[in-house]
Amino acid sequence: MSIAVPPELVARLSALRSRGQSYSRDEITEIVTGLLSTLDGDLSNVNLKLYAELEDLAQYILSAKKEIASLLPDDITSTHLPTATDELDAIVGATEVATNGILHAVEVIEGLTAEMPPEVAEKITEAVTEVYESCNFQDITGQRITKVVKALKHIETKVDALVAAFGDEIQKYRDVNPQKQMADEPINDAALLNGPQMPDDAANQAEIDALLASFD
C-alpha cells in the first residue's frame, strides 16, 4: 500500500496544526476522509484490522466525549466554583466583622479598668489579653481560606481548558437535553435548604417583616 498525499491536504493539515488547538469532529472526519481517499493499492488483512481498531478507538473517544459533555463541566466554572469562592469570601468577611465587634467590646472593658480596684483591674486586663490573643484566629483562618480559594481557581483554570477542548460538544448536549427551568417546578423541601445567603441576596428583618405583613 502506498500513500500519495495531495498538496492541498498537506496544506490543510499544516494550517490546522498551526492553530494549536483542538479540532471539531467534522474537521477530523474531513481529514480522515481525505487521507483515506489517497490510499491506493491492495489493503492487506493487517491493514484492515488496523483500520478497524482505529475506527473502534475513534468511536470510543467520541462516546467518552459525549458522556463527559453530558456532565456539563462548564457548569463547574460558571456556577459551582464562583459560588464556592463567594461563600468563602463571605466567611472571611463575617469573621472579620465578628472579631472587630469582640475587640471593640473588650477595648471598652479594658478602658474601664482605671476605675476598678487594682486587683480587679489586673484580672480584667489578663482576661482581655487572652481575648486579644484568641482573636488571632481571624488572621489564620483568613489566610487558610485564601489558600483554598487559590486551589479552587487553579481547578477552574483546568476545567476551563477541558471545556475548551470539547468545543461545541457541550452546547450540542444542552441543545438536545435542555435543562428544566426552576420556575416550572414546584419548590420542594430540598430546594429550600440553601443555608446563609450572601449579603447582597439576603433579605433583612425589615423586608421579612414586610413580607409577612403582606399576608395579613
Next chain:
Amino acid sequence: MSVDMNMSILIVDDYKTMLRIIRNLLKQLGFSNVDEATDGSMALQKLRDKDYGLVISDWNMEPMTGIQLLREVRADTRLKTLPFIMITAESKTENVIAAKEAGVNNYIVKPFNAATLKTKLSTVLGNF
C-alpha cells in the same frame, strides 16, 4: 540602656483586626505611639517620612510582602539598622532562614500570645 517607651513603632499587616490586636497588646506593654500600614510599600513610605524605633511586620501581603519590605529597609542607608520583627503564619524553616538572611531581628509565628511578644521585644530592644 533603657528602652524609650515613647518611640514610634510601625506595625504592618493586611488584616485590620491583626493591626488592632498588635496595637492593643503593645499598648498593654506600655507602647502607645503606634502607626499602621497595610502592606510593605505603604510601610516603606511611612518609614521614609518619619523616624521609627521599631517595625513589626507581617510577611504575606500584597503588593509588597514583608520580606521585600525588610530587604528595602536593609538596603536603605538611613533605615538599615532599624529593628525589624516579623510576625507571620509562615512557619517553614526556609522562611525563617530567608528572613534571617535578609536581616530580621526576630521572628514571631502566628498565632502568638502576649508573653511571646513581650519576650521578643525585650530581646530586640532590651528589657523594659
